[in-house]
Amino acid sequence: MALTSDIYAITPTFSATLFRAAAVIGGAGAVALITNQPLDNGAGYKLLFSSVGDSSGINFTVAGFVVGDLTGNTTTEVVAGPAAGLTTKTVNYYSLITSVTIDGAATGNISIGTLITDGVALPRGRLRGFYYVATAGAGAITLTANGTAATDRILLSIATPAVVESQQMSLPGDGILMGGSSATSSYAVLINTTAVTSITAFVG
Numbered sequence: 228m229a230l231t232s233d234i235y236a237i238t239p240t241f242s243a244t245l246f247r248a249a250a251v252i253g254g255a256g257a258v259a260l261i262t263n264q265p266l267d268n269g270a271g272y273k274l275l276f277s278s279v280g281d282s283s284g285i286n287f288t289v290a291g292f293v294v295g296d297l298t299g300n301t302t303t304e305v306v307a308g309p310a311a312g313l314t315t316k317t318v319n320y321y322s323l324i325t326s327v328t329i330d331g332a333a334t335g336n337i338s339i340g341t342l343i344t345d346g347v348a349l350p351r352g353r354l355r356g357f358y359y360v361a362t363a364g365a366g367a368i369t370l371t372a373n374g375t376a377a378t379d380r381i382l383l384s385i386a387t388p389a390v391v392e393s394q395q396m397s398l399p400g401d402g403i404l405m406g407g408s409s410a411t412s413s414y415a416v417l418i419n420t421t422a423v424t425s426i427t428a429f430v431g
Contacts, residue, residue, distance in 0.1 A: 233431055235431065237268065237428045237430060238427040238428075239426065249338040251335070252329055272341040272347060275340050276339055278333060280335025285329055285331040285332070285333055286307055287305070287327060289303070289321070289324065290302070293320065293322070295406060343418075345416075347416070348414045348417075351404075353403060354403045354428060356396050358393070359419065360424050361393070366420040367385065369384045371418070373412045387423055
């Protein structure tokens with residue numbers, strides 16, 4: 228009898244206010260979030276901080292579980308507050324956020340969300356296929372091992388045509404193995420350009 232594996236679907240949402248709607252933070256302490264786990268099955272995002280005013284004099288501390296970290300430990304990193312009209316973001320992709328704190332009052336409204344160019348991090352597994360919806364502009368879908376830097380290994384690169392369309396693609400064989408051997412980097416990042424308005428990845 229052939230063995231089968233569970234398949235799950237991930238449909239990322241990219242929004243500057245996914246974790247926190249724009250609002251004033253009047254002083255140091257914990258920052259209330261709309262959600263601390265927007266995706267299931269260990270997938271996650273970088274956190275994007277946006278500010279209306281100049282909040283570059285304060286720092287955020289993010290704690291949580293990093294995508295692909297097999298140690299079971301939480302990770303903490305400090306992110307500088309953004310200058311007026313600009314953004315800052317975490318280095319890590321988080322599957323679960325245990326806390327976000329700020330060390331002082333921010334200037335103007337602060338929002339916390341995600342950025343489409345950072346994509347979504349998927350833990351070690353096999354990408355079996357995907358479904359996407361595209362606009363009239365040419366776009367692209369890429370999958371990189373362990374991150375988004377130019378030095379990272381590209382596992383998949385698909386150019387989408389400059390037409391309005393939806394397509395489902397199944398990958399041959401057992402699909403593409405995502406992840407690395409390191410306990411803190413066993414993941415891959417799926418990125419779609421803005422011309423691809425929606426993507427669902429099938430992993431198993």
